[in-house]
Amino acid sequence: MPESNPKFYYPSTDVVERANVQEYEELYKRSIEDREGFWAEQAEQLDWYKRWDKVLDESNKPFYKWFVGGKTNIIQNAIDRHLTGANRNKLAIIWESESGTTQSFSYYALNREVCQFANILKSMGIKKGDIVTIYMPQLPEMVFAMLACAKIGAVHSVVYGGFSYEALASRISAANSRILITADGGSRRGKKINLKEIADEAMKRSPTIEVCITVKHNNLDVNMEAERDFWYHDLKSLPIASPKCKTTILDAEDKLFILYTSGTTGAPKGMVHTHGGYSVYTSTTHKMAFDIKPEDRWWCAADPGWITGHSYIVYAPLINGSTIIMYEGAPNYPYPNRWWQMVEKYGVNILYTSPTAIRGLMRFGDQWAERHDLSTLRLLGSVGEPINPEAWRWFYDVIGNGKCPIIDTWWQTETGGFMVCPLPITPLKPGSAGQPFFGNEIGVVDEEGNQVPVGQEGKLVIKNPWPGMARTVMGDDQRYADLYWSDYKEQGYYTAGDSAKIDEDGYIWVIGRMDEVLKVSGYRLGTSEIESALVSHPSVSEAAAIGLPHELKGHGIYTYVILNEGVTGDKVLQKELQEHVGSELGKIAQPEKVTFVESLPKTRSGKIMRRVLRARALGLDEGDLSTLEE
Ligand code: WTA
Numbered sequence: 001m002p003e004s005n006p007k008f009y010y011p012s013t014d015v016v017e018r019a020n021v022q023e024y025e026e027l028y029k030r031s032i033e034d035r036e037g038f039w040a041e042q043a044e045q046l047d048w049y050k051r052w053d054k055v056l057d058e059s060n061k062p063f064y065k066w067f068v069g070g071k072t073n074i075i076q077n078a079i080d081r082h083l084t085g086a087n088r089n090k091l092a093i094i095w096e097s098e099s100g101t102t103q104s105f106s107y108y109a110l111n112r113e114v115c116q117f118a119n120i121l122k123s124m125g126i127k128k129g130d131i132v133t134i135y136m137p138q139l140p141e142m143v144f145a146m147l148a149c150a151k152i153g154a155v156h157s158v159v160y161g162g163f164s165y166e167a168l169a170s171r172i173s174a175a176n177s178r179i180l181i182t183a184d185g186g187s188r189r190g191k192k193i194n195l196k197e198i199a200d201e202a203m204k205r206s207p208t209i210e211v212c213i214t215v216k217h218n219n220l221d222v223n224m225e226a227e228r229d230f231w232y233h234d235l236k237s238l239p240i241a242s243p244k245c246k247t248t249i250l251d252a253e254d255k256l257f258i259l260y261t262s263g264t265t266g267a268p269k270g271m272v273h274t275h276g277g278y279s280v281y282t283s284t285t286h287k288m289a290f291d292i293k294p295e296d297r298w299w300c301a302a303d304p305g306w307i308t309g310h311s312y313i314v315y316a317p318l319i320n321g322s323t324i325i326m327y328e329g330a331p332n333y334p335y336p337n338r339w340w341q342m343v344e345k346y347g348v349n350i351l352y353t354s355p356t357a358i359r360g361l362m363r364f365g366d367q368w369a370e371r372h373d374l375s376t377l378r379l380l381g382s383v384g385e386p387i388n389p390e391a392w393r394w395f396y397d398v399i400g401n402g403k404c405p406i407i408d409t410w411w412q413t414e415t416g417g418f419m420v421c422p423l424p425i426t427p428l429k430p431g432s433a434g435q436p437f438f439g440n441e442i443g444v445v446d447e448e449g450n451q452v453p454v455g456q457e458g459k460l461v462i463k464n465p466w467p468g469m470a471r472t473v474m475g476d477d478q479r480y481a482d483l484y485w486s487d488y489k490e491q492g493y494y495t496a497g498d499s500a501k502i503d504e505d506g507y508i509w510v511i512g513r514m515d516e517v518l519k520v521s522g523y524r525l526g527t528s529e530i531e532s533a534l535v536s537h538p539s540v541s542e543a544a545a546i547g548l549p550h551e552l553k554g555h556g557i558y559t560y561v562i563l564n565e566g567v568t569g570d571k572v573l574q575k576e577l578q579e580h581v582g583s584e585l586g587k588i589a590q591p592e593k594v595t596f597v598e599s600l601p602k603t604r605s606g607k608i609m610r611r612v613l614r615a616r617a618l619g620l621d622e623g624d625l626s627t628l629e630e
């Protein structure tokens with residue numbers, strides 16, 4: 001057992017002896033000195049219809065291209081190549097609902113499902129490059145739908161099933177999507193949620209949708225509009241849904257998906273990821289950081305609706321031929337042992353989750369985990385926000401029994417995969433994501449781009465291109481260049497929007513976002529989205545949203561509202577406004593508190609000074625107020 005507060009936690013010899021990567025420093029050095037060589041070697045482990053001509057094309061910075069001239073399709077690696085080898089009859093997906101219903105699919109069965117879905121999409125006229133919007137609970141069909149799009153070269157745009165109709169409608173419109181795939185519902189904490197009803201509301205606002213395919217899951221009575229709405233099971237029984245479908249041969253740089261994420265200003269950005277580089281990057285990071293073995297049962301307890309789910313529930317594990325565990329439901333329903341039951345039942349080897357989930361389960365005490373045999377676990381993982389050392393130690397001691405390294409992965413929707421993370425062999429420090437992944441030079445810099453001294457806070461930058469990087473913001477190349485690549489144009493650095501420190505051992509400690517992005521329970525939300533939702537209420541004239549530390553959620557949302565003339569602020573209206581944001585954006589965005597104010601602190605140019613609000617709320621020094629308007 002480790003001492004109570006050691007500098008390093010060392011991985012156990014069992015873990016080290018079998019690790020895929022036995023050494024960090026040498027390989028890291030090589031991967032930096034010959035980045036293209038390193039990535040070419042990784043790419044060679046995948047199947048290509050045609051090998052690339054050039055690993056990295058830097059001719060039009062910051063619009064980098066990877067594996068240029070290569071012909072591929074992520075499905076060739078995620079499914080097709082498994083069908084001829086040892087993985088054919090291996091389980092690809094084990095799915096369980098909150099109430100304990102299960103379904104499982106071998107790679108062979110997965111292929112049939114994906115082919116059928118792909119043929120249905122084709123029969124609806126979906127072609128290469130079309131954007132298909134997917135709005136679903138965590139069901140196997142959600143994964144089939146994503147993979148079916150990829151197979152025929154269509155681009156999926158998944159909208160998280162917890163988002164409201166407004167958020168769904170704006171994403172459908174931005175993508176000009178003709179087709180929506182949804183379900184008659186999901187369930188959470190024993191309650192059925194009618195997703196189709198929300199989809200109907202969204203479709204009223206999105207004239208581009210011509211066809212909506214609904215998967216039956218909850219047996220709910222839903223409205224089906226003739227000629228627009230189709231049940232998935234009906235389509236599946238038609239001859240069009242043949243279980244054979246050829247995978248479309250694509251260019252490495254063809255689009256795989258867009259995924260919206262929140263930023264400082266304006267509407268969420270649709271980040272674009274592509275087939276070739278993303279396949280290489282996600283599968284390499286997954287295999288090396290989580291030490292994936294053929295016999296492993298891998299559980300990434302995120303939702304496929306977010307980047308973590310895209311990269312590490314769906315694509316990377318399938319490329320690596322893992323058996324994926326999917327669970328649709330709350331971690332603590334009906335009891336706080338629900339997850340530990342799953343780990344025991346399926347013999348999960350690797351569990352990857354978020355600090356919020358860990359904190360949420362930790363508060364129920366150790367006894368819920370202690371009732372279960374968790375000895376199959378070999379590695380644990382964390383993502384989404386900095387993990388507080390207390391939660392880290394609980395996860396390490398109680399869930400991992402002091403023998404499973406915690407792979408704390410720092411990355412973003414924009415990066416496609418892990419950028420900073422330990423390996424199973426590296427000594428760990430609770431709360432630090434460790435060192436850069438291979439091929440990446442990570443800096444913590446000042447305004448001029450100079451590395452700040454050890455222990456000082458600075459901006460986290462990535463100094464090089466990497467294969468998993470987002471290629472652009474959909475439809476807005478300029479925005480992509482401005483948002484991520486303009487702070488240190490001369491040096492060519494990518495700015496992540498996070499602040500961090502580096503310690504004397506070269507370990508990176510991510511502090512948090514520097515912009516107006518909140519991480520609420522690990523979900524990424526922009527203050528501007530919350531403010532627009534508030535202002536869309538007829539009683540509200542102006543609004544400001546800030547994040548304050550929250551014991552479980554990381555950030556809690558606090559809002560300040562100026563009401564329209566003649567409207568009185570009372571408890572009823574406060575509640576109404578909280579719920580209004582919930583229904584505009586989704587439950588996750590519902591503020592903890594709405595405070596009515598007469599005015600908001602603003603700069604002379606009219607920008608809300610959220611840091612002043614934050615400081616006041618926390619009783620801290622308000623800092624430099626010289627730009628504050630009187
Ligand atoms: C934060 C999630 C500290 C960070 C994959 C980043 C983290 C944002 C970590 C991206 C971590 C993610 N430690 N902070 N291990 N992982 N973050 O796009 O602020 O939803 O910029 O991607 O989450 O959030 P996103």
